[in-house]
Amino acid sequence: TPNDNFDFIIIGGGTAGLTLANRLTELPHITVAVIEAGDKVLNNSNVTDTDKFTAALGTPIDWQYESTNQTYAAGQTISCSAGKALGGTSTINGMTWVRGEKSQIDSWETIGNEGWSWDELFPYYKKSENFIVPSPAQVAAGVSYDDADHGESGPLKVGYHPELQNGSLHGLVEAAWKSLGIPSTIDANGGDVRGFTVEQQTLDPDANIREDAARAFYYPFQNRTNLHIYLNTTAIKVIWTSDGGDAVADGVEVTSSNGTVSTINARREVILSAGSLRSPAILELSGVGNPSILDKLGISSKIVLPGVGENLIDQPNNAIVYNSSTTFNGTTGYLTYATATDFHMNQPNDDDIPIWAEQVAAANNHAVNASSLKYLFKVQSELLKSVANAEVFLSTGKGIGLPPSGFLATAFWLLMPFSRGSVHISSLDPLVYPIINPNYFLVDYDLKTQVAITKWVREFWMTAPMSILASEISPGYTTLPANATEAQYTEWVKTSFSSNSHSLGTAAMMPRKLGGVVDNTLKVYGTANLRVVDASIIPFQISGHLTATIYAIAEKAADLIKAEIKQ
């Protein structure tokens, strides 16, 4: 109903939004409203079924965004999925659970975000987690774990798939990677990802269903009277009180599915958790952003913050498909993380960094200036001396909804691109999708890295255990010969990649002078009480998958906010 009042309004009932809503409503005197554009998907089998990754893509619970024509990737557009449902993208994702590298989280503090290091985040990584130790059958199928890396009393179930492939495949793949110098990892979730391992997933291994943000953080708590969820309701913009000093968010204008526009009031704070492709759009509609974008739409700039919507970083994903005469009945989710040295790629050259910074700044209309980018790229380049920059994901057909067969695929991606793009509104209509431009392969080093990974993945398949087991069917050696030139590999990578669906950085937590949008309490610069809590705030890519880190960020944000409530 119109004129509703709550202490906190959270825009977006997704991965971060529901985590935060849960933790804040642990305080019985605090009321929280969550505004979610999608609906409940509790019993949607495209969500619950652990063997159907990709089944929900292209359905109404996927926003189904599309990028602009990609100038540095043969001009094509790229599909960008995001969940439109209570639970957000955690309801449609691949469920892989990998946090990333210790030094990557430490780098957030290096660039000026005090309190954000691996050691500070690690307790929060564990806080959300209810790790379910593997069964003897799963151990026999090749899994291993380190108790010290996991939480066992959080709301979110994490475990191993109950139908893991048994038999010889695990040993063969492990031996093949070993012959290329890649060791096996006991557990990829302790802050050091390099090596080969079986993926942990956000699922309930006993019930064999997906675990998502709603199942973990909302349904078991839905009777809390201080928590209200508005479903099928789209947030339009933040409403401000006219005031001197820092801008004060007073509420949110929303539109219901029948088009009725109303305002919900916030006594304390408004929090944006609409995801990396949408939170910046809501900031812009609210007058927070780059005047050169807002002016064109007739939006007056309440807060001048040119970094809004910038720093968009996604990873490009290519896949090679194989066929075996062996039938695989189980799922795999075999992960391999490798550093540049492992896959025969040169480290970034210091002399190139200023050039890349100029290129990226120019491609994004200098919204973030070249000197900031130069600094950020130096930090990133330093990281790349030790962190994994390639992930290779080997799966049987079962995990992606195919019947048992000899199908095997390796999808692979560079983890820390230098290329950066943007997401911006182009209309005052909040239902019009923002313009998404990830600028894939803008920086040549990214393309060269993805080519090096492609060749290395083929090297893996050519080692004795794998070459005897399976042969390549896509792209196949006719299309892309073994002795293909660098140019042929480049062409294949550029024309056959897809989004790795790890977009982040569009309301980056960085000092304002570097082009940041939120400070180390996740508050938007220039505001007294507007925060962003979702993938948008992550300043650099991660050698992992995003949800583990997003849940941890939301857990930490909840504690930061609770500490302020108590003051």
Ligand SMILES: Cc1cc2nc3c(=O)[nH]c(=O)nc-3n(C[C@H](O)[C@H](O)[C@H](O)COP(=O)(O)OP(=O)(O)OC[C@H]3O[C@@H](n4cnc5c(N)ncnc54)[C@H](O)[C@@H]3O)c2cc1C
């Ligand atoms: C296909 C795919 C596969 C992936 N695989 C993995 C994986 O295996 N492992 C992993 O860790 N990560 C994976 N990811 C990434 C990860 O799932 C996301 O990065 C993460 O879930 C994003 O969380 P978030 O809180 O930032 O946003 P979301 O979870 O997307 O939440 C945003 C919410 O806001 C709502 N919303 C948006 N705009 C509005 C508005 N104006 N008004 C009201 N509500 C709004 C949305 O409907 C959504 O519910 C994958 C992503 C995709 C797309």
